[in-house]
Each structure stands twice: as C-alpha cells, then as structure tokens.
Amino acid sequence: MTGAVQGIGYLVGLLLTGILAGLAVGAHLVHYLERREISGRAQSLVARSAEARSFLLDLGARFDASPRGQRLARQLEAADLSLRPHELLALQGFAVFVAFYLNALFLHLDPFLILSLALFGVRFATGRYLAHRARRRALRFAEQLPEVADTLARGLGAGQTIVQAIGEAAGRLPPPAAGALRRVYQQLLLGYSLGEALEHLYQLYPSPDLELMITAILAQQRAGGNLARVLQRLAITMAERRSMQREIRALTEEPRFSAILVIALPLAFLLLFRTIMPGMVDALITQPLGWVILGISLAMQIGGFLLIRRITRVEV
Secondary structure, eight states: OHHHHHHHHHHHHHHHHHHHHHHHHHHHHHHHHHHHHHHHHHHHHHHHHHHHHHHHHHHHHHHHHSHHHHHHHHHHHHTTOOOOHHHHHHHHHHHHHHHHHHIIIIIOOOHHHHHHHHHHHHHHHHHHHHHHHHHHHHHHHHHTHHHHHHHHHHHHHTTOOHHHHHHHHHHHSOTTHHHHHHHHHHHHHTTOOHHHHHHHHHHHSOOHHHHHHHHHHHHHHHHOOOHHHHHHHHHHHHHHHHHHHHHHHHHTHHHHHHHHHHHHHHHHHHHHHHHHOHHHHHHHHHSHHHHHHHHHHHHHHHHHHHHHHHHHOOOO
C-alpha cells in the first residue's frame, strides 16, 4: 500500500514537472513569436520610413533642379548658408504652420487672411534676410579688397603669374577673402578661364571696386601692361574710399536709426493699444475699413522708411 502511494506521488510530481516545463517552453515560444512579430513590424516601419524618406528626397531633388530651385540656390550661396533650396522651402512651410497655430490660439482671425499674410510675410522676410546676409558678406569682402589688390600686386611684382598670385593670396589673407580667392584658384585649376572665374566671384561679391579690379586684370590679360603697378594704385584708391565711407556712415547713423523707428514705433503702439483697449484695435483688424486704414498706414511707413534710407545713402 505504501509503495502504491509513493508511486502515485511520483506520478503526480512528474505530471506537475511536465506541466511546469510545458508552461515554461510555451512562455518562451510565445515570447519568441512576439519578438519575431515586433521585429517584423519594426522592419516594415523602417522600410516604409525609408520609402517615405526616399520619396521626399526625390521631391527635394526635383525642386532643387527646377529654375526656381536653382535661383534660390544662388541666393543661398551668396548668403553663405549651407542649406539646400528644398530645406529652405520646408522651413518656410513650418513658419506658415506656426502662424496658423498662433492665430488659432490668440487672434482667431479669418484663416484665408492669415494664410495670405503668412505666405507674403514669410516670403518677404526670407528674401530680405538672404539679401541682407549677401550684402553683409559682400561688404566684408569689399573691406578686404585693398589688401587683396596689394597682395596680388606683391605676388606679380615677385614674378608670379596671376593664377599663382591668386593662389598665394588665398593662403595668406583672412576670411572671407581667403575662401573667395581659393574658389577662384580651384576653378582656374579645373580649366575655367580667368574671365569666367572672376565673373563668378563678382556674382557672389558684387561691388564697384571689385568690378574695377576685375576689369583691370582682364584688360591686362588682353592688352598687356604693368598689372602690379595698376593693382597697387587701386589698393591705395580703395583704401581711401573705405575711409571716406566709414566717415559718412558715422555722420548718417542718427537718420538711419530714425528710419527704423518709423517702422517700429507704430507697431509697438498698436500692440500697446490692443492690450489696453482691445475693442478699438479689433475693429481695425476685423473690419474691411480697418484693413484699408492699416494698409494705408503700412504703405506710408514703408515709404517713409525708404525715403529716409534713400536720403542717407551717399555714394562715394
């Protein structure tokens, strides 16, 4: 009897052990299948993400190759921005979305009006920013033109060719002149003519002094002459002109600051009145007559700003 009870105990133990082992194996099998399913889903998501990314990159490449994209690429190059045209377009779209979001939170104006204002404002602000960066870059390079002309004249005086003198100057001068001359030197090594390389340089850094220096270099290439002496004289003349321009800029600093106030003060007062008397300002924003008044006011402000800037612009 005792042996039978022990045998039944052994059988029950074996049965429980088998059940526990089956549960453990089943749990591992379920975990393995779940991991395979999750891995498959992850790979599917990665593949879809890669397809979407490839599609977006293809769209971006097509936009970059379009005439508008190439024109925008030249503007970005002149502004010294390491952005592609489609990347700038994406940033502009994000800015329009932010304008819609802020309108939904605070202003609650007509969506079509906000869309029109956002598209115009983003495009205008982008154009002005790129033009401002390009102008500042050209001005920094123009400030170095006397030193560029003097360095080229020294190289030519030492017996170098104009190509060798440009390469030597690219290694001696600080940026942005170093980068600009290095690009010209690389284009010349790649087989570009001197006129083509200098023309591209002028497109990136337009200025009357650079145009004059390019004309002198190309004239010497065609007709001959002592280019080193011409560049030395140009360096002295450009240095004197830079000194005079700095003096004029200091004398016209106050009127140019007034031009900024013409734009800034009315906008600041408009925001202040909206905070103090929101009903009066809302009538200007929501009514067609108010839009006309705001449009006329904005046009007068812009006209005053441009007039002051025109008066204070003195060509030397």
